[in-house]
Amino acid sequence: MAKRAGVSVSTVSNVINGRHAKMGARTLRKVQEAIDELNYTPSAVARQLKSGQIKMLGLVVPSVANPFWGTASQLIEKAALKRGYQVLICNTERDPELEANYFSSLYASSIRGIILGSSPVSFDHLSEHAKNGMIIGAFDRATQGANDIVSCSVSVDQTLGARLATRHLIGLGHKRIGFISGPIGTSSRTARVEGMRSELEKAGLTPDPDLIWVASNATGFGDSHAAELGRTGIRELLTLDEPPTAVFTVNDMYAIGICSGARELGFRVPADLSVVGFDDILMAKVMEPPLTTIRQPVEQMAELMVQKLIDTLEGVEGDGDAHVVLRPELMVRSSTAAPRN
């Protein structure tokens, strides 16, 4: 306590909070001097205890080691900072137990605003936290009608994205199109398979279940090893009797692994195999070959998410709907081409 100024606590509190409108010039100067001298900083912890408020958001993601989430985290942090909030990043590696621990820990720290970027298909396990006053925003995943639990959300139309990708491949003349994904644990992944399936049917093609490769949960690979999984998946698909001529996959890291795995087996991209990713991470544009992918407008998503979450957290009447679904965009680059014959 800087009552080194020969003045009361309240007075110090007043000057710090800028309530020196009607204060003696002399007292004010004395306080200022004491602050400088001891270079005193008010304790954020004490403030939080007093106010019950804490200007911090929790960000729960699979792993910042995955460039999509790394970029998203950075953008979310930036957007939050602009509104005076800090962001506590939690890497769950899609482990439900870890996720639960994070939530408890965030709750204990009085953090009441959470951006959820990963989670099993259902939100049920979070309903208790929501009841206890946690405000949960879903990022990059549909809310599936759990609007009592999730108060706002920003995502991309996953099904549409999958349709765009599939339509593009069909348009090039592909008939055997594969799909590669990690364990289908999240709704966004589920939606992507479905979108692809329905588009195939619309074109009169029958989806071949053998071409849907889904990593088993047992693999134990977290999101940090997505490329590794893509590599494993494509090796299995390409050694089938009738391998696919194109693959669509759940994110660009998988796509990178797929390209690598295909090359190991002597397949050239796109001559022997077309590949479509999802996300459009920075890398997609500069890799070889530049990746055809479905773009998510991450920057805009980050901005919107933070804005909506903080608005509901602070009880501000936000403009627009609490749940926004943006349109993904097909970025045609060089990893796709017509099949060989």
Next chain:
Amino acid sequence: MAKRAGVSVSTVSNVINGRHAKMGARTLRKVQEAIDELNYTPSAVARQLKSGQIKMLGLVVPSVANPFWGTASQLIEKAALKRGYQVLICNTERDPELEANYFSSLYASSIRGIILGSSPVSFDHLSEHAKNGMIIGAFDRATQGANDIVSCSVSVDQTLGARLATRHLIGLGHKRIGFISGPIGTSSRTARVEGMRSELEKAGLTPDPDLIWVASNATGFGDSHAAELGRTGIRELLTLDEPPTAVFTVNDMYAIGICSGARELGFRVPADLSVVGFDDILMAKVMEPPLTTIRQPVEQMAELMVQKLIDTLEGVEGDGDAHVVLRPELMVRSSTAAPRN
């Protein structure tokens, strides 16, 4: 306060902290029941205020959007969590003002352990914080004798890394070797240029200043756009009258951009241009062509860093030196080859 149990605060505190050794079974049960019923969670904020301690580390990095830092952050978070610490990630984008703000903010939040992964060459601007009791650990950067400010550090021998890369290229027969880097603002980058220069001289080659491309500070690209910078750099070098036949660069993201930029100009990697990166991010292995690079043992570095920082933070006598410098390793892959003739 859950004195809904009909019992005193102290008693509740006791059971929560596991001091029920000599407690009536009946009282204990009553408290437990009350806890369950209100699903009561002790306030971490109040605890912190009382104890003055907060089990949280600050992690200051250029940007988690850069996969090297994304991976490092994830590993550091994981290591910290094992010891019961949370990690607050701060993306500075190498902006000194932002960095200063982060430090003040961390200080105000009573966070006293900081892992510093980015910073201008000197540590002087941190000396005040160090005096105020902040424990600063340097990650992936030399401490340059500022041991009064930086209490522990984990890094790789930057100069050796640069020498390994240069020696490899010289061994392949290259004589005109370029260097591409962002603004030389950190000691690690400085060391890398120097290592290269000295190895060239050792081989009897004269370093050509025209081949050293350093982004100006004005470019305004943060670390999130490293690949973009590499692309820009290589375009300038390759349009010289006597372009280099090989380049060494400061990190793998630059290398990826370099490969892309070279291809745009019709140069093939490695036939027309050899490229050596730094870091060995996961992507390096799966890109096309697989990247020859200098490997940093990030996992080990993260473990060591967290261990040393928490040890000094808690006043534990750690084993081994407070400052460790690990050996980088040359990973020869396919982005390097002998020059064309």
Next chain:
DNA sequence: CAGATTCAATAATACGTTACACAAGATATG
């Protein structure tokens, strides 16, 4: 000039914990 009003700064309280000293009842000791 006595009483009412304004002004500037302070004292008191609460936020939810933990640590410590202490109280009341039970049991043991001489």
Next chain:
DNA sequence: CATATCTTGTGTAACGTATTATTGAATCTG
């Protein structure tokens, strides 16, 4: 039986801040 010892649980003071009510002094009013 009086005292000492143990058992089990309680009361209270901090931690550093923000808010509210309150003081004492100075100025105004009729």
